[in-house]
Amino acid sequence: MNDNPFSLWVYLSQSPLLWLTVTLVTYAATDAVSLKTRRHPLANPVLHSLWIIGLFLLLTNTSYTTYFAGAQFVHFLLGPATVALAVPLYENRTRVAAAVLPMLVALAVGSLTAIVSVVLLARAFGLPREIILSLAPKSVTAGVAMGVSESLHADPSLTAVSVILTGIMGAIIVTPLMNFAGITDFRGRGFAAGIAAHGIGTARAFQVDEVAGVFAGIAMSLNALVTSLLVPLAVTYLLR
Amino acid sequence: MLEQIARVLLWLSLGEIAAKSGLWPLPAPVTGLILLYAELAIRGRLPDDLGILADRLLQFLGMLFVPAGVGVIAYLDVFKTEATPILAAVIGGTAITLFVTMVVVNRLGRTIAISREPGSERVEGAARDVNA
Structure with missing residues (x-):
């Protein structure tokens, strides 16, 4: 196509194809490693894809905007994937119906714990008020959390950072923590992952067990709702 | 399969319209989830292709968080x-x-x-x- 390899690179790096390919290839590779290690928590494919792609962008001096122009096609699928959670929910409906009451109680307790724990810890560590407000909605999915953060006049990009960190941390520690506590019921394990670590926790739950994934998906969806209502109330009370 | 993809996108779009109207408090994907569930519950059965589509999407759920x-x-x-x-x-x-x-x-x-x-x-x- 061209004698100069650099101009080929310039051409490729401007097209969505390259960044879409980079995203898929990297995830496919990290997911293969995760499978090889029998889904070891530390081999989390999301975590490893992030730093590999981040490093690649840094080395090729590519802006995030350029990368996202290609990767947005993957990002778009988040919406349809959330809608698709209705399918495993429907398939497991009797199992879900049997656990409605404990789920509602756990939702209330878990959602409140997520907000209060991070606010109190952040305050104990002496963080300024604006940062504490940005961290408060960290346990819900990024779109919702950033909306909440905005309405509190906090920093939505810091909120996005804390949401992703929360998801990855939750996905890594959920398995060892549950094993340590001796919790073997996949419904409870999944539900906790969905409350504490939103979609990334749910993705982890689906890797481990379908029932865990279903309960994580329910928890994530319900928590998006409850947290957006609870955060403004909780912070006014906690940060008076 | 095309029909099932369209179905998912349609419910998501309705969720988006509801969210943008300002009268409905839920984020669009959550509304879409509820609508799709309601449809399945009313029909009383799950189309095979929809089951396959959902399986595939959720299998790679983690990847969808990578761009953000x-x-x-x-x-x-x-x-x-x-x-x-x-x-x-x-x-x-x-x-x-x-x-x-x-x-x-x-x-x-x-x-x-x-x-x-x-x-x-x-x-x-x-x-x-x-x-x-």
């Missing part, structure tokens, strides 16, 4: 000076939340749900040999 997550890496210097306390608060809060939620579900689940559900022994049995 990479943006986070680009933003890491936003909180350089306060990185340690922020990280500690986020990790600590997440661990506490996981633990508390799980204890509540487990405590209540044991008394209410498991006694009713015949399949639960299988689930618990399977849990023991999974390192995951």
